[in-house]
Amino acid sequence: MRLLILGGPGSGKGTQSQKLSEHFGIPWISTGDTLRAEIAADSPLGQQVSETLAKGELVSDKLMIALIKERLQQPDAAKGWILDGYPRTAFQAEELDFFLDTLNTQVNYAIWLELPAHALIERSENRAAIDDNPEALRRRIETLAETTIPMLEYYDYRQRLLRIDGNQPPDDVKREILGGIS
Ligand code: AP5
Numbered sequence: 001m002r003l004l005i006l007g008g009p010g011s012g013k014g015t016q017s018q019k020l021s022e023h024f025g026i027p028w029i030s031t032g033d034t035l036r037a038e039i040a041a042d043s044p045l046g047q048q049v050s051e052t053l054a055k056g057e058l059v060s061d062k063l064m065i066a067l068i069k070e071r072l073q074q075p076d077a078a079k080g081w082i083l084d085g086y087p088r089t090a091f092q093a094e095e096l097d098f099f100l101d102t103l104n105t106q107v108n109y110a111i112w113l114e115l116p117a118h119a120l121i122e123r124s125e126n127r128a129a130i131d132d133n134p135e136a137l138r139r140r141i142e143t144l145a146e147t148t149i150p151m152l153e154y155y156d157y158r159q160r161l162l163r164i165d166g167n168q169p170p171d172d173v174k175r176e177i178l179g180g181i182s
Contacts, residue, residue, distance in 0.1 A: 007113030010123030026080035056139030110155035113166030
């Protein structure tokens with residue numbers, strides 16, 4: 001199973017990715033967590049992206065595409081994966097498909113967790129990551145509307161988009177996802 005878990009900040013991507021990773025026994029790959037770990041380790045990549053994350057902007061397509069290609073070629077990703085927060089731009093979506101073609105595989109479903117903006121803000125306010133300050137959060141929600149929501153058309157057109165009500169208890173969200181992909 002190869003799933004994309006997409007949604008706004010605080011929509012529950014990480015929560016659902018963890019559940020689905022356990023359910024299917026496949027790795028959970030979070031681009032946001034990977035970038036935050038690089039920042040915490042003060043690695044060259046971390047230094048390169050820390051300002052971008054702190055502002056709530058998207059990291060460049062070039063860096064993200066290279067990061068994902070490298071990760072998806074690790075042995076544990078051979079039989080499937082849950083990609084949390086990737087892709088976020090139409091270019092990333094296209095490049096992901098081109099890359100998966102070279103591996104003779106494809107995305108099964110892009111799962112979109114739908115929530116009103118006020119619910120996203122409420123949930124993210126309860127966290128304390130470097131990009132959860134009010135200004136960065138506002139920018140992340142703007143970017144979602146400008147760049148990521150238009151990208152959903154890419155998956156909708158290919159009949160691989162599954163829209164899920166993210167504004168319900170976590171186990172109900174998981175049940176709705178599993179019902180939709182079976
Ligand atoms: P990323 O880490 O993906 O940040 P995000 O989209 O802001 O998402 P969060 O991790 O904040 O939230 P989540 O949806 O995982 O929700 P969670 O399960 O934690 O990305 C961070 C940054 O990295 C980006 O801004 C960008 O700069 C960069 N980046 C990442 N990917 C990129 C890409 N592809 N291209 C370019 N740049 C990229 O839940 C949140 C809270 O809600 C928790 O407290 C949880 O307990 C609670 N909760 C979850 N589900 C429910 C529920 N059903 N009901 C009630 N509460 C719930």
